[in-house]
Amino acid sequence: MExxxxxxxxxxxxARLHQELVRAGLVVWTGGNVSGRVPGRDLFVIKPSGVSxxxxxxxxxxLCDLDGNVVPGSEGCERAPSSDTAAHAYVYRHMPEVGGxxxxxxxxxxxxxxxxxxxxxxxxxxxxxxxxxIPVGPLAIIGDDSIGRGIVDTxxxxxxxxxxxxxxxxxxxxVSAQEAVKAAVMLEDAARTVHVARQGGNIQELxxxxxxxxxxxxxxxxxxxxxxxx
Numbered sequence: 100m101e102x103x104x105x106x107x108x109x110x111x112x113x114a115r116l117h118q119e120l121v122r123a124g125l126v127v128w129t130g131g132n133v134s135g136r137v138p139g140r141d142l143f144v145i146k147p148s149g150v151s152x153x154x155x156x157x158x159x160x161x162l163c164d165l166d167g168n169v170v171p172g173s174e175g176c177e178r179a180p181s182s183d184t185a186a187h188a189y190v191y192r193h194m195p196e197v198g199g200x201x202x203x204x205x206x207x208x209x210x211x212x213x214x215x216x217x218x219x220x221x222x223x224x225x226x227x228x229x230x231x232x233i234p235v236g237p238l239a240i241i242g243d244d245s246i247g248r249g250i251v252d253t254x255x256x257x258x259x260x261x262x263x264x265x266x267x268x269x270x271x272x273x274v275s276a277q278e279a280v281k282a283a284v285m286l287e288d289a290a291r292t293v294h295v296a297r298q299g300g301n302i303q304e305l306x307x308x309x310x311x312x313x314x315x316x317x318x319x320x321x322x323x324x325x326x327x328x329x
Contacts, residue, residue, distance in 0.1 A: 189247025199276030230258030
């Protein structure tokens with residue numbers, strides 16, 4: 100019963116977080132998705148494929164194992180999971196510290212991904228949140244675990260919780276689904292700000308020592324020391 104209640108709470112949270120993507124203007128039509136790992140289990144819930152955000156409910160979310168297979172008999176099992184499910188599953192299998200994965204089609208982040216260009220760390224907010232530049236991941240096929248491999252290979256050992264998959268768009272990770280959504284929101288804000296700044300002339304990357312100090316302060320000292328520091 101406790102496990103069922105835990106999955107139910109996660110469904111409610113992940114359904115709510117999809118609406119945050121809409122509110123922040125990070126997705127269009129049915130594109131993009133949020134997934135959340137079931138605490139203590141090799142399971143996660145993810146948005147079904149092709150379902151409108153306006154129609155999405157907690158019961159629609161699809162429960163999958165870490166191989167990306169739909170759990171038979173579970174709520175929502177009649178729906179096909181997101182086309183990005185194999186990528187999310189790969190991340191969860193290979194990064195056990197990750198509790199949430201988000202994919203968006205946010206305009207400015209996608210523009211950087213289209214150029215295959217990392218976002219340089221030129222503002223303190225980026226140093227705080229990402230600990231440096233936002234890296235670019237490889238061009239990869241949609242539908243299998245190629246994108247997941249690219250995410251893991253790029254972010255493993257990297258402080259950034261965001262990656263720009265070349266020619267595709269941004270993926271973010273977090274210790275929870277909420278933290279991954281926060282990273283997606285902050286990523287688009289940074290992508291837009293740095294883009295605008297560059298239109299006015301040369302931009303100056305922050306010194307590495309300053310980035311380290313800002314990142315340490317924000318991650319370990321700033322705010323009320325909850326999971327949602329800002």
